[in-house]
Amino acid sequence: MSTTHLSIEGVDLDFTTRDGVRPVLRGIDLKVARGEFVAVIGHSGCGKSTLLNIVAGLITPDRGAILVDGKLVDEPGPDRAMVFQSHALLPWLTVHENVALAVDQVHRKAMDQAARTRLVDDHLALVRMDHAARRFPHELSGGMRQRVGIARALAMRPAVLLMDEPFGALDALTRARLQDELMAIQADLKMTVMMVTHDVDEAALLADRVVMMSEGPGARIGQIVDIPLSRPRKRARVLRDPVFIEARVQMLSFLQGDEPEPDVDSDADDMVADLLPVAAE
Numbered sequence: 001m002s003t004t005h006l007s008i009e010g011v012d013l014d015f016t017t018r019d020g021v022r023p024v025l026r027g028i029d030l031k032v033a034r035g036e037f038v039a040v041i042g043h044s045g046c047g048k049s050t051l052l053n054i055v056a057g058l059i060t061p062d063r064g065a066i067l068v069d070g071k072l073v074d075e076p077g078p079d080r081a082m083v084f085q086s087h088a089l090l091p092w093l094t095v096h097e098n099v100a101l102a103v104d105q106v107h108r109k110a111m112d113q114a115a116r117t118r119l120v121d122d123h124l125a126l127v128r129m130d131h132a133a134r135r136f137p138h139e140l141s142g143g144m145r146q147r148v149g150i151a152r153a154l155a156m157r158p159a160v161l162l163m164d165e166p167f168g169a170l171d172a173l174t175r176a177r178l179q180d181e182l183m184a185i186q187a188d189l190k191m192t193v194m195m196v197t198h199d200v201d202e203a204a205l206l207a208d209r210v211v212m213m214s215e216g217p218g219a220r221i222g223q224i225v226d227i228p229l230s231r232p233r234k235r236a237r238v239l240r241d242p243v244f245i246e247a248r249v250q251m252l253s254f255l256q257g258d259e260p261e262p263d264v265d266s267d268a269d270d271m272v273a274d275l276l277p278v279a280a281e
């Protein structure tokens, strides 16, 4: 029986702006098991990033609470690392120094300098960025910068990894590679992951459950879709699996306001055709 690792309990949040009070989140309840991968999807502006920021401890909810291992979250902490939409690297530090800064902050007491350097090296190798360790962010492509952001988050060895559309700005090929790497890394490190994405294929490929949020203002959890696909998941196989295709249909129907999918089979075939060249690598 899996244990609850992350618990979101009765979270409400309003933002107060010049135009008045805007209800953003209402009654968000979610229990995430240890090692589970949860994706969050929903329309633009419904409050997905806000929810992730609340779990990160960057925003305090008006009502409700976030618990990690039963302990109340009331500030950011090294147990919850965040990968942002854009990499957020410090431009005056090299790739290695960017990751080392986070590692030093988290592991200074527990590890000596040599062990911390090894940790940085290992995680840069994990995302295949070890060859660029001495470069500065402006010398990297967008995909490379994003990989460094992921290495930095992973090197903190967080119990919970929070990802806000981490691959959104990347080309399809790079995104597919990083998705595959993320699945391998998560299997290895057994982190609990909560990822916001706009991409239903990404959600169904990566997640154990997909949380679908209703449209705001005052967004709620509308529906949760289970993705009971075995792991490790091979892209080429998953894309043709009826479980994946059904989950995708459910998500698209939800996002389209429960309109029936017009032509599921040809849509799925197009998608497989689009993505298979990547899988064949």
Ligand SMILES: Nc1ncnc2c1ncn2[C@@H]1O[C@H](COP(=O)(O)OP(=O)(O)OP(=O)(O)O)[C@@H](O)[C@H]1O
Residues within 6 Å of the ligand: 015, 016, 017, 024, 042, 043, 044, 045, 046, 047, 048, 049, 050, 051
């Ligand atoms: N600091 C803030 N002050 C006031 N309103 C905000 C603030 N941050 C976000 N909002 C508003 O709260 C709502 C939810 O924003 P949020 O960024 O969480 O949505 P989202 O679902 O992540 O959107 P997207 O998918 O477009 O990234 C939006 O209407 C946004 O304009």
